[in-house]
Amino acid sequence: MRLFQNSGLYPSYVPRLNQLAAKATSFEARRGVFLNDRFGAPHFLKPVLDGSSDAFFTNGDDDVQQRQWARAQGIAGTPTLEAILLAQIEHHRTEVFYNLDPVRYPSAFVARLPGCVKTTLSWRAAPSGNADLTAYGAVLGNFPSILESWRSKGCRAELFFPAADPVMDEYGQGERPIDVAFVGGYSRHHSTRGRTLEQVAALGAGHRIVFCLDASRLTRLAESAIGRVLPLGKHRRPDAIAAIARPPVFGRDLYALFGSAKIVLNGAIDMAGNDRGNMRCFEAMGCGALLVSDSGSYPEGMQDGLTMRTYDAPEQVATLISRCLQDWPQSAGIAARGRTSLQQTYSKAAQWEHFVDLVTRIGPC
Incomplete structure (x- = not known):
């Protein structure tokens, strides 16, 4: 062929x-x-x-x-x-x-x-x-x-x-100093995602949280010195998110980040109804992190409590993450099963x- x-x-x-x-x-x-x-x-x-x-x-x-x-x-x-x-x-x-x-x-x-x-x-x-x-x-x-x-x-x-990309095996084989990582887009259209990130950002006082956000042009303008005097408040990220936001990462840098994180946070956007299983799920599980994502209909091999964890609403995510980190040996076992499941199924x-x-x-x- x-x-x-x-x-x-x-x-x-x-x-x-x-x-x-x-x-x-x-x-x-x-x-x-x-x-x-x-x-x-x-x-x-x-x-x-x-x-x-x-x-x-x-x-x-x-x-x-x-x-x-x-x-x-x-x-x-x-x-x-x-x-x-x-x-x-x-x-x-x-x-x-x-x-x-x-x-x-x-x-x-x-x-x-x-x-x-x-x-x-x-x-x-x-x-x-x-x-x-x-x-x-x-x-x-x-x-x-x-x-x-x-x-x-x-x-x-x-x-x-x-x-699963076979190269993912090169990452996440050692210590995971980052508690929670998130990589994704952010704009005013990501309202549910924004609430979720704000809840997790509040954990930053006691945990190492890394958000690598691809902000929209309007968001970048709204947060600039000039934008601060313009009526663009709805495009600005909440202070808790903006304070820890880093530029987006791609490719092997993303693999390295996920390989250094205990938990990778994911949040679907409203384009596929109740269907779940976006690229971030495959990248997080492939690099051996514990995937924490919103509830929905996931493909084979992605199951709450067995290979990943899910939350029903943004207001629940901080509590779920705290529990996962407090009992990390059990959570690490779920992450390991998730990685194996992904490699075998996909x-x-x-x-x-x-x-x-x-x-x-x-x-x-």
Whole structure:
């Protein structure tokens, strides 16, 4: 199977990638730096991470990387990123196109794929407005309610999951000096998450709490010297949160943080109803931390009291975390079972086997 996997860069991650890849002057070098940093690795299929000659990976929206490839191929002028992506697919003689960035490259893009492509799949685990993905052989995701919404739009939709990154085994094998860590976005739209973080921040007097927050532009403006005199109060973070907030972390830095934390706090946002199991769950459990998350319908292997802990409301989370820390030997056992469960249920080998099965069942588009 000649596999082409396309992904996209998270805007806040781009400065980190540019710094890490400052000396990478070729497409292969910059791509190698990105893959080595492991940002998004739970979504990347085994042949990509193994460096298989039949697998091609790129970030189709990475202007620097894509133009490095185009120049190396002798493509003249300034082609669009879409034109470069199509040229890469044709050059690779792709048979299966798996797209992690389908809103940028929807059905209109699929219609332009070269004839060598036999099967097309996309990953989309979030509401996407009026995006048309009906030309894809299937839309994959791990939230049943969102998959059902894609079916209502005329798409074939199939259950698929992220996987434990084997590199996670390098982290969290020693002491865990951080009591609670949280990594995620923060804006006025995260009202429930904000209340949860405020409750946990109050534990900071007796525990080491680390929040690495990707604040919205309005939040950053509201907390600036100029913003303090503007009517932007609703965009400012509560003082207890702002006092301990650090910049966001990505890739191996995120693995290192979670590997140093006893507890990783997670809070879903209201996009998947009662469905749970976002990327943070896989990253936290994969690095051996105790996942503490909001209650809901979790996938196999994520069970309250056995492999993780859940809370029903923001007002309960501080008490739950305090109990987990007070009886850390028991909590550490839950975290260890969680790591083992994730490795066994969501291994890269199992993920690839499931993907191959989907390709076989979906067949040529």
